[in-house]
Every structure is written in C-alpha cells, then in structure tokens.
Amino acid sequence: MLSIRDCLDYCDLTEDEVALIAEHEAIPDVAAAQIACGLVQTPEGVLILSQFMAEMLHRAERRGDFEKAERVRVICARFQQDHPLVH
Numbered sequence: 017m018l019s020i021r022d023c024l025d026y027c028d029l030t031e032d033e034v035a036l037i038a039e040h041e042a043i044p045d046v047a048a049a050q051i052a053c054g055l056v057q058t059p060e061g062v063l064i065l066s067q068f069m070a071e072m073l074h075r076a077e078r079r080g081d082f083e084k085a086e087r088v089r090v091i092c093a094r095f096q097q098d099h100p101l102v103h
Contacts, residue, residue: 020034036068037069039072052065056099066095070092
C-alpha cells in the first residue's frame with residue numbers, strides 16, 4: 017500500500033494541496049493523493065483540481081472563515097503556478 021509520502025513524491029503535489037482535495041471530496045489524504053496523481057497528469061485533470069480548490073475558497077469565504085480562505089488562496093496560487101492551465 018502506498019503511503020502519503022510515496023504519493024506526494026510521485027505526483028508533484030504539496031501536502032496542503034492534497035489535504036484540500038481530501039477535504040473537498042471528504043476522503044482520506046492518501047486516497048486524495050492517489051486520485052490527484054492521476055488527475056494532475058492531464059490538462060482536464062488540472063482543471064478539475066483547480067475547480068476543487070476554487071470551490072473550497074468560495075466555501076470558506078461564504079462561511080466567513082477568512083483565515084482559511086487566505087490559506088486556500090495561497091494553496092491555489094501555488095498549484096496554478098506549478099500546474100498552469102493550457103488554453
């Protein structure tokens with residue numbers, strides 16, 4: 017069985033990015049890492065992951081959790097820098 021570290025080393029995602037995806041999907045971090053590893057390899061998958069993160073940002077803002085919103089904003093910016101969307 018793969019550990020979270022194995023998945024992170026393989027898929028070029030940060031622990032924070034994986035944790036955000038896990039929270040969005042309400043699944044364990046290891047499962048999120050395995051799914052994200054597959055998604056991050058295609059432009060369509062990068063778009064899906066970007067949308068997940070944007071949804072988490074909007075949820076935090078709607079709840080008025082501005083500290084979390086800022087943390088999510090930083091995670092999103094890093095993800096977009098590392099995995100730019102191809103138009």
